[in-house]
Amino acid sequence: MGQKQWFWQSKQTGDKTISEENVPVHIAIIMDGNGRWAKKRALPRIAGHNEGMKTVREITRCANRIGVKVLTLYAFSTENWKRPKLEVDFLMKLPEEFLSTFLPELIEENVRIEMIGDMEKLPAHTKRAVQNAIEKTAGNDGLILNFALNYGSRAEIANAVQAIMNDVQSGVLPNCGVSDETISRYLMTSHLPEPDLLIRTSGEHRLSNFMLWQLAYTEFFFTDVLWPDFSEEDLLEAVAAYQKRSRRFGGLS
Template sequence: MGHKPWFWQSKQTGQTANSEENVPEHIAIIMDGNGRWAKKRALPRIAGHNEGMKTVRKITRSANRMGVKVLTLYAFSTENWKRPKVEVDFLMKLPEEFLSTFLPELIEENVRVEMIGDIEKLPVHTKRAVQNAMDRTAGNDGLILNFALNYGSRSEIVNAVQAIMNDIQSGVLEKSDVTDETISQYLMTSHLPEPDLLIRTSGEHRLSNFMLWQLAYTEFFFTDVLWPDFSEEDLLEAVAVFQKRSRRFGGLS
């Protein structure tokens, strides 16, 4: 499916984004601020998470229209199990609700659903919903909508190191074979390009155990906008900022 050229200029900052320039191939987003969005409105936290799912749908459409190849969304971290059980139970029901309503559109738009994280530790109903979406969109070759679900970057790296050690012990690898590229090949994202742009909403300025290896040369964009309020214009502004940066990957300017 082709993407029509687009041009956008922010009325507030004057930043411009142009589809004929450098659109990020892979955008990763730490979706933060659902709870604060709800608190500001005297609503329960789960109302913020529910509203946040609507934003996921909106931003997925926008990214697909822009020609982004991969959109990775940090949906649930390995640390999020520490939250109150009522909130965790609600969050585990969201993928089923979201994917059941959005899946026909994803199929029509040629979007492929993928996941990074430990799927085996998810509740049966959550795992079933995610696996069904991945199976039904497996043949699509458009935007990859990649959910980081029950995901933690440190455990991902530990698992990769352990797998490499096992392969060295079994003779599949030599110690001298282990390079940056080798480690990348043992990560959950081995088949994906590393993120070009990371967006974090709600005014926080940390990575929260998200894609620590993969973000080594990623451009960061932080915004005070809470995730449920994050709009297509906010996404375009982030892309506009990205397009004006010079990526040197450690080289000279």
């Protein structure tokens, strides 16, 4: 049997295809531009966040359909607490709203919910919603929808180093040096493959303290599209661009 292909009409380049042979196993997305989307329409910032939640559903469905195994979404950073309280309070309600609305669909689609970040500092209602979704989808073995929530990569790395030091001092780890593999085992993503493709929306070209260790050899795709406007076509465009690249991981061309 031949490999499966997906066809779509690109706004920029006409008919395009991607194949299932080289779909990224793990896609990470920095979902940026909700506030600017709302401002362009003279709406409050929270309207952009609400619209962005609908995009999460659409992109999750598309990623699952084309065979992506892990989709990590940067939902709320440790730095986002600095935003106005009204906006933060709304953002903390979004996981509950999203999961209560779409959890049955996610379960039906065999999606498993996971989270990286400091859950203990989340509001109780946010924590309950996330924990409930994690528990109810724990038996699913399809796409992993991994929310980076109250997440900061520097804190993750610092915590991993501290945990390694503690385990060396207690004798759990031998005191014979720390390798890349050791640090990777102590990160929140230790059970996941490193991202193959990072997408950032809204025209920004920075990592914003997101998965700094894990993205060492990841392919980057930046787009000017604001997150609420990011469509299935835009995801397929990113995957098509990824499939044209040659990944050498530091080796010769």
